Amino acid sequence: MNKINFEKILENLDEAVLAVDYDNKIIYANKYFCSLFNTNSELVSGKYVYDFLPEKTDTIVIKDCTYKISKINDEFCSYFYMSVVDNQLEKIYSDFISTVSHELRTPLTSIRGFADTMLLSYDKLDKDQMHKFLTIIKEQSNRLIKLVENLLSISKIQVQQSNFVYKSINPKSQIEKVIEILKNQYPSHPIELKSQADIQNILADENKFQQIMINLIDNAAKYSYERGAVTVRIANSSQNENFVSIKVEDHGVGIEPENLSRIFEKFARVENHLTRKTQGSGLGLYIVKNLVEKMGGKIFVESSTELPNSGSVFEVLLPAASYIAQSKKVLED
Ligand code: ADP
Numbered sequence: 001m002n003k004i005n006f007e008k009i010l011e012n013l014d015e016a017v018l019a020v021d022y023d024n025k026i027i028y029a030n031k032y033f034c035s036l037f038n039t040n041s042e043l044v045s046g047k048y049v050y051d052f053l054p055e056k057t058d059t060i061v062i063k064d065c066t067y068k069i070s071k072i073n074d075e076f077c078s079y080f081y082m083s084v085v086d087n088q089l090e091k092i093y094s095d096f097i098s099t100v101s102h103e104l105r106t107p108l109t110s111i112r113g114f115a116d117t118m119l120l121s122y123d124k125l126d127k128d129q130m131h132k133f134l135t136i137i138k139e140q141s142n143r144l145i146k147l148v149e150n151l152l153s154i155s156k157i158q159v160q161q162s163n164f165v166y167k168s169i170n171p172k173s174q175i176e177k178v179i180e181i182l183k184n185q186y187p188s189h190p191i192e193l194k195s196q197a198d199i200q201n202i203l204a205d206e207n208k209f210q211q212i213m214i215n216l217i218d219n220a221a222k223y224s225y226e227r228g229a230v231t232v233r234i235a236n237s238s239q240n241e242n243f244v245s246i247k248v249e250d251h252g253v254g255i256e257p258e259n260l261s262r263i264f265e266k267f268a269r270v271e272n273h274l275t276r277k278t279q280g281s282g283l284g285l286y287i288v289k290n291l292v293e294k295m296g297g298k299i300f301v302e303s304s305t306e307l308p309n310s311g312s313v314f315e316v317l318l319p320a321a322s323y324i325a326q327s328k329k330v331l332e333d
Pocket of ligand 1: 215219220223250252253254255263268269270271272279280281282283284285286311312
């Protein structure tokens, strides 16, 4: 094979290839290598190979992909080959497709089924049956709306385009609105709100704050057994007076300690007695964490599975409006 053909093959290879001289200086880098490191062959040429690759291990993680590095020594130079052994992005993408198709198909099938039944037998159905079917159609439509909103949120988070409209808001009245919505969806779960009397306003985006609370309270009811109570507690944080603490407590299935950090990852659903029965995309907590942190807050979770209803407590800390106003003033002065 002549040199030109050989170089063409290397250029179009789906593996990164480098050739280095005896001093470990790069004498050739193919297109794939240059695109991985956002560079070009002229810039790379003459650089030390270990400025790019690890010296002590034979794997490297770049842009969610793990590459295995193999080295072959030749008479005149050495070649480094980097081939993909684990592509997290591909996995995330295929998880995404299967979760979203399942999450879309399930409520749509149910909506179509109940609408069909009503159309075919509307003259035979009594008022109660009609009411029951329409309620299911409404609940399933709400699920679809929540999924679409969550999907829009992650795409915005990914492209960093989320617009936040900050206002001084009263957390108690916002949470009351959210509980009103969710009470209809979970009639068998008592959802209680307990608030300190002199609670401070927070500086947050109203819609995003509601989205955070909907996801947390919805999970608390969803991962609890029938009639499991959910309590939302609002207080000025005892740890830091500049923050307001909102705790969502349930007595549900709980989360094993080893899964506590995983639940905030995109598409992470942890197996429990109720995950198979309940619908979900594994996006809720990922979005919640992102929104809370973008608004200058923090989220914590405590949970246990020791007893059947040990339950979980999710705590969100958000900055008080007066604290932000003060900090701004200090900066301006
Ligand atoms: P989804 O509920 O759609 O699966 P989330 O991101 O909201 O996705 O939650 C991720 C996982 O964390 C859930 O699948 C569930 O296993 C676990 N989880 C979240 N909240 C609770 C809770 N209050 N109690 C027990 N498990 C929970």
